[in-house]
Amino acid sequence: xxxxxxxxxxxxxxxxxxxxxxxxxxxxxxxxxxxxxxxxxxxxxxxxxxxxxxxxxxxxxxxxxxxxxxxxxxxxxxxxxxxxxxxxxxxxxxxxxxxxxxxxxxxxxxx
Amino acid sequence: xxxxxxxxxxxxxxxxxxxxxxxxxxxxxxxxxxxxxxxxxxxxxxxxxxxxxxxxxxxxxxxxxxxxxxxxxxxxxxxxxxxxxxxxxxxxxxxxxxxxxxxxxxxxxxxxxxx
Numbered sequence: 001x002x003x004x005x006x007x008x009x010x011x012x013x014x015x016x017x018x019x020x021x022x023x024x025x026x027x028x029x030x031x032x033x034x035x036x037x038x039x040x041x042x043x044x045x046x047x048x049x050x051x052x053x054x055x056x057x058x059x060x061x062x063x064x065x066x067x068x069x070x071x072x073x074x075x076x077x078x079x080x081x082x083x084x085x086x087x088x089x090x091x092x093x094x095x096x097x098x099x100x101x102x103x104x105x106x107x108x109x110x111x
Numbered sequence: 112x113x114x115x116x117x118x119x120x121x122x123x124x125x126x127x128x129x130x131x132x133x134x135x136x137x138x139x140x141x142x143x144x145x146x147x148x149x150x151x152x153x154x155x156x157x158x159x160x161x162x163x164x165x166x167x168x169x170x171x172x173x174x175x176x177x178x179x180x181x182x183x184x185x186x187x188x189x190x191x192x193x194x195x196x197x198x199x200x201x202x203x204x205x206x207x208x209x210x211x212x213x214x215x216x217x218x219x220x221x222x223x224x225x226x
Contacts, residue, residue: 033214042201042219043154045113088153090215097167098144099203099215101153 002029003100004072004089012108019076021105023089032065032072032091037104043088046074079109114138115218117202123224124192132187132221134202143185144215145177146201154201160185189223197225 004023013019031050035043047063049056056063062075086106090099114137124130136143142161146154156169160179174190199222205215
């Protein structure tokens with residue numbers, strides 16, 4: 001089973017700045033997914049990056065994956081107050097049927 | 112919009128009671144998983160159902176049980192509620208038994224408070 005550990009635990013930035021969150025894991029993966037969770041709500045799927053991919057973009061989001069370092073990063077550019085949320089990474093192996101979450105990164109974007 | 116719907120959104124139960132939470136998975140998804148998320152923590156895997164059978168379970172006692180129906184909707188049942196069962200319960204769906212390559216989509220969750 002895989003578990004992702006997000007870093008930092010909390011991040012506070014000004015609107016318009018970029019936010020970078022990191023994820024580390026311990027064993028080989030098939031893919032890694034990033035999720036966002038607004039306070040008290042469900043998880044929203046952001047991006048899935050496969051083990052043979054190094055970088056992926058979606059709007060203002062950029063995800064990188066370095067399988068040699070067993071790490072991933074999520075960059076949110078030109079942040080908005082609406083980006084305030086917790087962000088979780090979920091690495092998955094080939095036969096993994098479940099996601100094991102860390103405690104997430106709590107992002108606060110100040111207007 | 113993930114296509115995964117859960118009900119109820121909020122409920123309050125008394126310790127010792129039983130609760131049933133419901134989930135309708137995204138169209139075409141035959142696998143449903145349930146997660147428990149306590150305040151300030153990440154979601155914890157409870158179990159997964161594929162084609163109406165449980166095929167994976169996390170570290171939860173037997174009083175947590177579930178069902179999956181032929182239309183792939185699902186229920187989570189918790190008996191003998193304890194105060195520590197107070198949490199957000201999340202349902203997630205995916206195609207093909209959630210094999211490693213597939214995206215997993217979550218619902219908005221059901222907030223359970225046990226008093």
